[in-house]
Amino acid sequence: MAAIDPLHQFAIEKMVSLPPVNVPGLGLIDLSITNSVVAMLIAAVAVCVFMAAAARGQVVPGRLQTVGESIYGLVEGLTSSMIGHEGKKYFPFVFTLFTFIMFMNLLGLLNFIGLAHMFTPTSQVAVTAALAIITIGLVIIVGFVKNGLGFFKLFVPSGVPIFILPFLVLIEFISFLVRPVTLTLRLFGNMLGGHVVLAIFGAFVAALGAYALSTGGAAYAALIPSALSFVMVVALTALELIVGFLQAFVFAALACVYLNDVVNLGHGH
Amino acid sequence: MDVSAAKYIGAGLAMLGMIGAGIGLGILFGNYLSGALRNPSAAAGERPMLFLGMALTEALGIFALVIAFIILFVKV
Numbered sequence: 272m273a274a275i276d277p278l279h280q281f282a283i284e285k286m287v288s289l290p291p292v293n294v295p296g297l298g299l300i301d302l303s304i305t306n307s308v309v310a311m312l313i314a315a316v317a318v319c320v321f322m323a324a325a326a327r328g329q330v331v332p333g334r335l336q337t338v339g340e341s342i343y344g345l346v347e348g349l350t351s352s353m354i355g356h357e358g359k360k361y362f363p364f365v366f367t368l369f370t371f372i373m374f375m376n377l378l379g380l381l382n383f384i385g386l387a388h389m390f391t392p393t394s395q396v397a398v399t400a401a402l403a404i405i406t407i408g409l410v411i412i413v414g415f416v417k418n419g420l421g422f423f424k425l426f427v428p429s430g431v432p433i434f435i436l437p438f439l440v441l442i443e444f445i446s447f448l449v450r451p452v453t454l455t456l457r458l459f460g461n462m463l464g465g466h467v468v469l470a471i472f473g474a475f476v477a478a479l480g481a482y483a484l485s486t487g488g489a490a491y492a493a494l495i496p497s498a499l500s501f502v503m504v505v506a507l508t509a510l511e512l513i514v515g516f517l518q519a520f521v522f523a524a525l526a527c528v529y530l531n532d533v534v535n536l537g538h539g540h
Numbered sequence: 541m542d543v544s545a546a547k548y549i550g551a552g553l554a555m556l557g558m559i560g561a562g563i564g565l566g567i568l569f570g571n572y573l574s575g576a577l578r579n580p581s582a583a584a585g586e587r588p589m590l591f592l593g594m595a596l597t598e599a600l601g602i603f604a605l606v607i608a609f610i611i612l613f614v615k616v
Contacts, residue, residue: 456602456606457602460602521595524588525595
């Protein structure tokens with residue numbers, strides 16, 4: 272029976288080897304083009320091509336334009352309802368985040384059987400951590416630019432008795448520190464978990480089917496769990512399509528919430 | 541006990557943390573549905589908050605998953 276190795280799909284392979292670059296303060300860093308980088312480039316190009324094709328501005332929209340407009344409307348509704356009328360400024364950032372993550376998630380489900388499978392960059396902590404650090408970095412920069420040192424009011428809830436205030440400040444501060452960690456791990460964990468489950472059920476289909484066909488006789492009964500596993504794979508793929516979209520949406524929504532905390536600081540959020 | 545066996549048992553035990561996330565998600569969606577059926581016109585407006593709550597609840601479960609992965613794969 273074939274060994275089940277669900278984590279093999281996350282192995283990083285070099286496609287183009289580049290010499291290590293010496294970054295001051297960090298030392299030698301390997302900037303080779305790996306399958307993860309290629310998958311991210313494909314996602315970025317796909318977003319650009321899709322939006323260029325969708326943004327034709329016809330009065331009667333075609334199919335592609337309808338999809339593009341509904342994605343725009345979704346993110347626009349998110350920024351304006353969460354951040355308010357100042358949300359327009361942050362729309363490009365949130366829209367980029369949303370479309371990029373969604374395309375990485377959805378394209379990562381592609382599998383050209385026998386040839387190659389698309390790598391899912393969002394199943395790497397490095398990628399999701401970079402996205403989370405960019406988001407939280409923007410939140411901190413916007414917070415200081417808009418409020419100056421008043422940014423620290425974020426950690427001081429109003430209308431609290433003075434006795435428990437220090438504890439609440441501590442809790443608020445910790446919860447702020449945990450935000451990038453949860454942003455990172457949520458996206459990473461969801462994509463990793465989904466793909467591992469898919470790989471395990473796919474391996475069940477192949478292993479049980481091969482066992483039934485090679486042994487014969489009573490072992491043909493193993494075709495039943497094999498077929499059930501196949502149905503499960505189909506259902507899980509559908510679920511992964513939803514999850515890929517939903518996690519991108521959640522990431523964008525949380526970015527909006529965190530931006531709202533600093534943009535409308537002290538306006539009773 | 542063999543160390544690798546203990547690792548597998550520990551990773552399995554770490555996943556018990558998912559129980560809490562499952563209960564939390566059940567409460568979350570159940571309460572959203574009961575609220576939405578009482579006042580369907582207000583349901584659409586609260587959907588972003590629903591997904592937000594879902595994300596925050598789920599994150600705690602995924603912490604358990606991460607701990608399980610650390611136990612399994614991180615070499616000490």
